[in-house]
Amino acid sequence: MPPVRRAHCFLHLLTMGGAFSNEKAGPAAGMTDLRETTILDGSTGYVLLSKGLPEDDMFQKIWSAYALLEERYHSLVVQTHKAYMEVGATSVTTNSYATQPTYYEKAFGDEFEPLMLQHVELSARLAAQAREEHVTACPGAQIRILGSLPPLVESHRPDMFATALADKGEEFFVHHYGQLALALLKGGVDALLFETLNSWEEARLGLEALRRLKINHVPIIVSFEGSIRDESLKPQTQLAPWLCDQVVQAKAEGALPIEAIGWNCAPPEDIVDNLEAMKSAGALDRLREQGVGVVVYANLHEREVYDHGFDVGAVDATEHSSPLGSSVKTGEAGEASPPPSNPGSPIRKRADLLGSGNAGFAVRFARDFGACAVGGCCGCGPEGIADIHRHFKVGAVPESPSLFPSIVTGG
Numbered sequence: 001m002p003p004v005r006r007a008h009c010f011l012h013l014l015t016m017g018g019a020f021s022n023e024k025a026g027p028a029a030g031m032t033d034l035r036e037t038t039i040l041d042g043s044t045g046y047v048l049l050s051k052g053l054p055e056d057d058m059f060q061k062i063w064s065a066y067a068l069l070e071e072r073y074h075s076l077v078v079q080t081h082k083a084y085m086e087v088g089a090t091s092v093t094t095n096s097y098a099t100q101p102t103y104y105e106k107a108f109g110d111e112f113e114p115l116m117l118q119h120v121e122l123s124a125r126l127a128a129q130a131r132e133e134h135v136t137a138c139p140g141a142q143i144r145i146l147g148s149l150p151p152l153v154e155s156h157r158p159d160m161f162a163t164a165l166a167d168k169g170e171e172f173f174v175h176h177y178g179q180l181a182l183a184l185l186k187g188g189v190d191a192l193l194f195e196t197l198n199s200w201e202e203a204r205l206g207l208e209a210l211r212r213l214k215i216n217h218v219p220i221i222v223s224f225e226g227s228i229r230d231e232s233l234k235p236q237t238q239l240a241p242w243l244c245d246q247v248v249q250a251k252a253e254g255a256l257p258i259e260a261i262g263w264n265c266a267p268p269e270d271i272v273d274n275l276e277a278m279k280s281a282g283a284l285d286r287l288r289e290q291g292v293g294v295v296v297y298a299n300l301h302e303r304e305v306y307d308h309g310f311d312v313g314a315v316d317a318t319e320h321s322s323p324l325g326s327s328v329k330t331g332e333a334g335e336a337s338p339p340p341s342n343p344g345s346p347i348r349k350r351a352d353l354l355g356s357g358n359a360g361f362a363v364r365f366a367r368d369f370g371a372c373a374v375g376g377c378c379g380c381g382p383e384g385i386a387d388i389h390r391h392f393k394v395g396a397v398p399e400s401p402s403l404f405p406s407i408v409t410g411g
């Protein structure tokens with residue numbers, strides 16, 4: 001008889017899953033209560049691969065969106081979202097990071113847009129389905145769904161963004177960001193999350209799209225690639241306070257409900273540099289005064305490959321495998337980590353960020369800099385989020401403590 005899936009419910013002492021707020025968090029506000037920090041999810045694409053999404057030709061073209069194209073993989077998307085909810089994430093992001101025009105045009109030709117938007121809406125519906133199933137198992141659970149708005153050309157490539165902007169013009173970005181946002185909202189997301197933005201220009205065009213659509217009722221989070229690299233791909237973390245000021249200004253001028261600025265998909269050390277620069281420049285205080293929170297979800301991979309650009313085809317799907325070959329369990333309880341899906345991949349998880357490594361950084365982001373929401377980006381799966389949850393939610397009581405932190409159990 002196959003094992004029966006059983007949900008884990010956490011009885012949090014404080015309300016979770018609502019709007020990100022930095023009002024109470026942060027060193028300037030006095031005591032930081034880590035239990036008030038929102039726990040985000042980790043990577044979706046990696047979990048989909050570890051759960052069986054094949055790395056065939058179509059995957060190479062549209063990456064995690066492949067799970068939206070083929071109906072037989074829709075349940076994997078739902079399972080992935082639920083895996084994060086079951087380890088304590090109260091905010092999950094739609095699987096729409098790869099539903100973007102550059103990938104879709106390459107895969108499906110000039111007429112790609114209707115299919116792309118259908119997939120974007122579907123990504124929101126699958127996240128909503130996961131929440132519904134989770135809440136059925138855990139009545140009272142509060143889960144927020146963030147609609148992912150990705151870079152529209154490529155991640156970690158500000159140089160390619162600049163070339164595309166020169167070639168295609170601003171309206172390409174404004175049009176597609178607007179259409180993607182509308183499809184996410186139609187699918188039922190609670191908030192919109194720009195992720196891994198390459199530059200202020202990319203953020204500005206995305207926000208211009210939302211301003212034109214008069215999106216004034218849905219919270220917006222603007223998250224930049226956390227190393228803030230320039231077009232020669234060199235980190236420019238000293239620009240963090242300037243980016244904060246741009247976001248605050250855009251919020252005021254566009255009457256946009258920007259709830260938080262974020263730093264994601266960069267080594268945690270670079271994000272610490274951003275936060276230090278923000279602290280010394282007074283930007284953390286200015287954000288707090290304007291009601292703008294700080295969200296952080298770092299990349300757990302070895303950084304060299306990102307320094308030279310990014311290729312989704314080179315991704316190693318396994319969670320928490322390290323260059324030393326050590327690994328921890330992922331997914332189903334008692335199940336060993338899958339072997340590296342792409343053994344030749346230059347992308348490897350950092351051994352020092354396993355277990356408490358990333359969670360320790362997450363604590364530092366919240367305690368020392370007042371981050372209101374923390375999670376994981378590439379290389380972080382449910383096990384990594386469970387580690388963070390364990391560090392933050394000391395008052396959270398697992399329904400069955402002996403089972404924590406595995407996400408399913410035989411029954």
Ligand SMILES: [Zn+2]
Nearest residue numbers: 265299377378
């Ligand atoms: Zn990432």
